[in-house]
Structures are given as C-alpha cells and as structure tokens.
Amino acid sequence: MSHAFISVIVPMYNEEEVIGTTFKRLKEVMDSTGDRYELIFVNDGSKDRSADMIRELSRKHKEIVLIDFSRNFGHQIAITAGMDYAQGDAIIIIDADLQDPPEIMLDMIAKWREGYEVVYGKRIKRKGETWFKKTTAMLFYRTLRALTSVDIPSDTGDFRLIDRKVCDVLKGLKEKNRFVRGLISWIGFKQTSVEFVREERYAGVTKYPLKRMLKFALDAITSFSYKPLRIASYIGFTISFVSFIYLLIVLYQRLFTESTTAGWASIVAINLLFNGIILILLGVIGEYIGRIYDETKNRPLYIVREAVGQQLDSEHHARKSEDER
Numbered sequence: 001m002s003h004a005f006i007s008v009i010v011p012m013y014n015e016e017e018v019i020g021t022t023f024k025r026l027k028e029v030m031d032s033t034g035d036r037y038e039l040i041f042v043n044d045g046s047k048d049r050s051a052d053m054i055r056e057l058s059r060k061h062k063e064i065v066l067i068d069f070s071r072n073f074g075h076q077i078a079i080t081a082g083m084d085y086a087q088g089d090a091i092i093i094i095d096a097d098l099q100d101p102p103e104i105m106l107d108m109i110a111k112w113r114e115g116y117e118v119v120y121g122k123r124i125k126r127k128g129e130t131w132f133k134k135t136t137a138m139l140f141y142r143t144l145r146a147l148t149s150v151d152i153p154s155d156t157g158d159f160r161l162i163d164r165k166v167c168d169v170l171k172g173l174k175e176k177n178r179f180v181r182g183l184i185s186w187i188g189f190k191q192t193s194v195e196f197v198r199e200e201r202y203a204g205v206t207k208y209p210l211k212r213m214l215k216f217a218l219d220a221i222t223s224f225s226y227k228p229l230r231i232a233s234y235i236g237f238t239i240s241f242v243s244f245i246y247l248l249i250v251l252y253q254r255l256f257t258e259s260t261t262a263g264w265a266s267i268v269a270i271n272l273l274f275n276g277i278i279l280i281l282l283g284v285i286g287e288y289i290g291r292i293y294d295e296t297k298n299r300p301l302y303i304v305r306e307a308v309g310q311q312l313d314s315e316h317h318a319r320k321s322e323d324e325r
C-alpha cells in the first residue's frame with residue numbers, strides 16, 4: 001500500500017471549548033493511518049481564543065496549518081479556503097465540534113483507496129439535535145430535491161472526502177454564494193458514501209442560528225435552480241386567468257342581470273392579497289439579482305490575515321524528497 005498525503009480541513013468559528021480535544025482526536029486517528037497528513041484549521045473570524053490555541057499548538061506540531069481570516073466569512077467559504085491551501089492527494093472536510101466522528105475518516109480513506117473520488121458521510125442518525133433542526137433539515141432537503149435537478153444526496157453534510165482531482169475542479173468554480181456539497185454533486189466523479197451516527201456537539205453551541213440556516217437554504221436553491229422564477233410566472237398566469245374569468249362574470253351581471261357585484265371590502269381584500277403576492281415574487285427575482293450583483297463585483301471570496309504552518313511552503317519540496325528516498 002503506497003503512502004498518501006492527506007489534508008483534513010476544519011472550519012472553526014468560536015470553537016475554543018472543543019478545538020483542543022478536536023485536534024487530539026484528529027491527530028490520533030490520522031497517526032493511526034501511517035499516511036502523512038496536514039490538519040488545516042480555518043479560523044473564520046472567531047472572537048474567542050480558537051485561533052490562538054491552534055497557533056500555539058502549531059509550534060509543536062508540524063502537521064498543523066492555520067488559515068486566519070480577517071473576519072467571519074461563513075462556513076462554506078471557510079471550507080473553500082481550506083481547499084485552496086490543501087496539498088493532499090485526498091482532502092477531508094470535517095466539522096470542528098466533533099459531531100462528525102473522526103474515526104469515520106478511516107472508512108473514507110479506505111473507500112478512496114478502492115478508487116472512489118468522492119466519499120460522503122451519510123447520517124443514519126442524529127443525536128442530540130433539536131426537533132426543530134431535524135424537521136427544518138428534512139424539509140430543506142425535500143424542497144431542494146423537488147426544485148433542483150442536481151442529485152444532492154439527503155442526510156449528508158459537508159463531512160466528506162474528495163480526491164485531488166475533484167478539489168482542483170472545485171477550486172476553479174469561483175461562485176460567491178457557495179453551497180459546497182451541491183457543487184461536489186454537480187461535478188460528478190465516482191461517488192459513494194459511508195454511514196455514521198451524528199454525535200452531539202462536544203461542547204459549545206451551534207453556529208448556525210435560524211438566520212444563517214435561511215441564507216444557507218436560499219444559496220442552495222438559487223445556486224442550482226431557476227424554478228422559483230418559473231413558479232413566479234406560473235402564479236402570475238394563473239392569477240391573471242382567474243381574474244379575467246371573474247371580470248367577465250362581473251360584467252355579465254352588470255349588463256344582463258338586475259344585480260351588480262358590490263363591495264368595497266372585497267376590493268380591498270383582493271388588492272391586499274395580490275399586492276402581497278406581487279411583493280413576494282419581486283423578492284424572488286431580487287434574490288437572483290442580488291446574487292448576480294455579488295458575482296459581478298468580483299471581490300475575493302475571503303481575506304486571509306495570516307497563514308501559519310511549518311509545512312505550508314516547503315511542502316512540495318518535502319514530498320519530493322520523500323518520494324526519492
């Protein structure tokens with residue numbers, strides 16, 4: 001079995017309660033593989049000591065790389081940055097809070113050795129997550145499946161292994177409002193899954209409050225589907241058609257019968273209803289236009305304050321000399 005170089009990407013945002021333990025667990029598991037590896041911690045603008053703790057550890061442990069963002073850019077961007085810096089033959093993305101059990105990485109690496117280029121973790125059970133989170137997640141994946149044609153497997157998060165080839169393609173996709181797991185499905189390649197039980201958060205609280213979850217869901221849908229726009233036009237057509245029929249009825253009553261349709265209240269009610277519908281549909285269009293605007297501004301995806309790590313620059317050189325040995 002030839003030796004590989006494996007990159008593990010850990011996005012972190014205010015994870016000081018867990019990050020020390022996470023490092024230990026990751027190191028234990030990766031040491032047991034016998035492969036060479038790097039642990040890339042992307043500090044997504046944490047306001048706590050997460051980055052300092054990793055910087056401290058990186059003095060002793062040469063496999064640590066720290067990418068320190070200038071501010072919070074978001075989970076999906078943090079993962080993307082990790083990929084930009086990753087030098088491995090295989091790249092694993094894992095959450096910092098130990099909800100994704102590090103031991104599963106071994107199964108992923110085994111599948112990769114069998115020739116799979118994407119190995120995603122499939123949650124067969126979620127422990128210690130609220131009823132609300134589970135329900136919204138379920139609804140989200142259903143909606144996504146109904147609205148998009150990309151086959152995004154359900155019950156998968158960003159916990160997955162990707163081959164170097166996949167990572168290189170992904171690095172070429174520069175879209176701003178990223179939904180990484182969707183992009184990975186879209187890219188294709190030989191994909192498979194390993195099952196795992198999603199653990200409770202080891203410590204700390206979720207960094208995905210409702211507002212972020214909504215943004216995440218909207219990014220996912222708008223990145224992969226025009227259907228909301230099409231639905232908007234369908235609704236428009238339907239309402240126009242029904243209104244036209246109603247107009248004919250009212251006119252008929254007025255001209256050919258004794259009674260006329262009266263009512264100030266009904267006009268106001270109908271007006272409010274239709275104005276509401278129009279505003280929602282404008283909002284849908286706005287979501288897309290806003291994203292087009294984001295793309296055209298051409299700002300960088302993220303800004304790095306500093307990148308720390310003993311293997312960071314010398315890596316290619318080091319690998320070469322090892323191959324020659």
Ligand code: UDP
Pocket residue numbers: 010011012013014015044072073074075078094095096097099205206207208
């Ligand atoms: N995270 C991040 N930036 C953010 C929010 C979250 O890098 O703006 C990281 C976080 O530190 C964790 C991962 O993304 O490693 C998943 O977040 P979390 O566990 O809070 O989400 P949940 O598991 O509750 O969905």
Ligand code: MG
Pocket residue numbers: 095097099201206
């Ligand atoms: Mg979590």
